[in-house]
Structure formats: C-alpha cells, structure tokens
Amino acid sequence: MGDGIGVEDPDFENDVLNGQPEKYADAAASAKNTNRNPLPSWLMTKFREHVEASNKRDGNRLPPLYAKHQTFWFPSKSPFFSLLQKQVTPQCLFNPRFFLWDPEPLVFGGIPCPMCGQKLMRHGHVERPHRCIDLYDTFWIIGYRYHCSSCLHPISKKATVTFNSWDTHIISNLPPHLAAEFPVRLSFRSGISFAAFGFMRSCFQNGMGAKQFSDALRVQHLQHYDELHLQYLQAIAVGSKLKTWLHQAYEPFPKFEDQSLTGFHGYVPSAQWLHGLYDEFIEEHQQELVQHTAMLSGEICSIDHSFKVCSHKSIFYCLASKHLLWQCTKHIAKVNGVPTYPGLLTVTNEKGEIRVCALVATKSHSQFEIALKKMQESLHLYGHAQPSIFILTIWLISSFWRHHFPL
C-alpha cells in the first residue's frame, strides 16, 4: 500500500536544514538532542571510529580519507570477512556505508556564510550521522558544523549561528564540481540518494506511481536484508558440528524494522514522502519546464479536455494557481465540496508534445481563451509558424477560434 516500513526520525525536521540558523552549546539544543530516538549501537560505534579517524588532519586540514584515499566514502567490510571472526553476531554483517562531507578545507578561500558572506569556520562534527535511502540499503552522512563568527542569533543575540555541512545553502555556495559529489537529495526528515531518486523519476515517467515505487523499494531493501540473514545462517551451518560440540550459541537475526539498540532500524519511506520529494523537485524546475513548453512548435495541434491529470504527461501547470500538478483534477481544489477545476485543457503539437496545459472550471471557451492567446504569442516570439491544422471536438468551434486562428 506504499506505506513504507520502519520508523522515521521524528525530530529531524528541527535540525538546521535549509539555512535555518541554530544556536548550539545551550540548554535548548542539548535538550533537543536527548529527545531524539537513539541510533543503534553498532552504527554509533562505527560513526565514532570514522569521526575520530577524520579528526587527524594533515597540514592542509584534510582528513586521511580525502588526503590519502581521495574519496568521500569510507571503505566498508564485505560480509564474508565479517563472518571470519571468532564471535559472529548479526551486527557484524550490518557494515553501514558512510559518506564524509566536510567540504570546507576543499574550497580555496573557505566557504562564505550564506547570510553575511563571512568565511565559515569548522566547529566540530554533527552529533549524529544523517540517514539516506539508497536503492537497496541505507547509507549515512557524517557532517560538520560550520560557524559564522559575525552573524548573531536572532533570539540570543550571540554569535552562535552554525550551519550543517549538508545544508542546501552551504552546498549551493560550493564550486559546482565539488557540490556534484554530494550524493543525496535531502528532505526535512531524511534523504534519498540521487541514484534512487533518478530511478524514481524514470519510474514515474513510465507509468509507475509513488505507491508502487515505495513498495518496490521496500522489496529491494528487504531482499538485501534477507540475503544478509541467509549468509549469516550459511556461515553458521558451515562450522555447525564443531560449534555444537563447543556448545556455542548464536544470536537470532533481528527483524528488519527492529528498533532496539542492537536492531537493524531498517527504514523505507512511504509513498507520501516520495511523492512530496518529487513534487518539490518539479516545483524547483517549474520555470524551466514552462519555458521549455513555451518554446515548442505548434503547427498541427490537437485540443482536448481531460478529467484526470495522468502521470504520463510531462508537465502539469495550473495557469490559475501557478502550481504544478499531477493528480486527478477533481481533487485539486474543492469549495464546499464542489471541485473548482473539473477539467484539464490540453493542447498537443504534431510531435505529441504538450503545448498548453491549463486547468479549467468549465468547458466554456472563455476558459481556454487566455491559454490559446499566450500560445499564439509564444509561437510568434520563438519564430514558429502559427497552427495550420487544429484537431478539436465540435463544441470548441467558436467565434474566438475563427478570429484568432483563421485557417
């Protein structure tokens, strides 16, 4: 049903995302941190190991991972090698992947503060790694806090403003070829890798909805987890005779969504979460999509009313509300329970591309007059010929039509 699985981090939305300055080192901040769901011990142990290793900086303030290995990804042990240990536990197989994101020493001249432009200084690591959903598992970002010495916190009036290194405003201030290394699209609560997000876009464009995608993602994550479980059982089975003789017992493999300290804390986002992230992405590109549509030709056009905005269409833009849409038109807006936009007027060109897409309150021609006038203007503006053939249903033939597009 696209509900996802596992528990979202309920406090993540209070974090310092999207340039919201946060004061640190005060009672409110530490109280907030203690309220959070604890992360599993196997994850935090690895996290602390990596943070400690990254604190040993060279002369250029680079952590060994950047200076020696020249990568943002920490190597992670393959399950086979974990199973060679004497005391095997399910947690040995969890081997989380970590991405170290500290771009400050990589930028010549430092990173400017998004608010005042002053050079930011590193101020320790973020207390917890940030979870990111990938195609079949989860990886974690290790981030740093960057402190601005000149910005004052609006409430405390103290210079305690910090930004997380994964803050979108910090990333947008980086050289593009460095920003391109950041592998995640973040939301308020979690994040999804660009690989999974890109695949989701392809799925949506090919008729798969958010519910189906969430379910498919859940299957991939569960399958990967089940395979680890199987590998664990196989390793135990190989040496079982000796281990039985030694009376050695093994821990059972925990459930995917087990939230105990030694549990896996598996999580797959719901359809609603994925849907929201996709809508946000489309809205960010609203202007480009509208511009692209305005530059298309329209020599042979077909005009129609549709009553469901279908996911196969590439752009859904409401001329009235200036919002992009992709849902049933009857559910877009209701006043006293009556749908305000019962239909969607669509004009497609000779290549089958959508040339006009406008929500309409009725089938009356006054509803699409503006849209067709704008189309006429943009065809002229971008040097296209005016329509020579318009395929339309009979009720659309009107004086407006004959006046504006004489054939």
Ligand SMILES: [Zn+2]
């Ligand atoms: Zn500042």
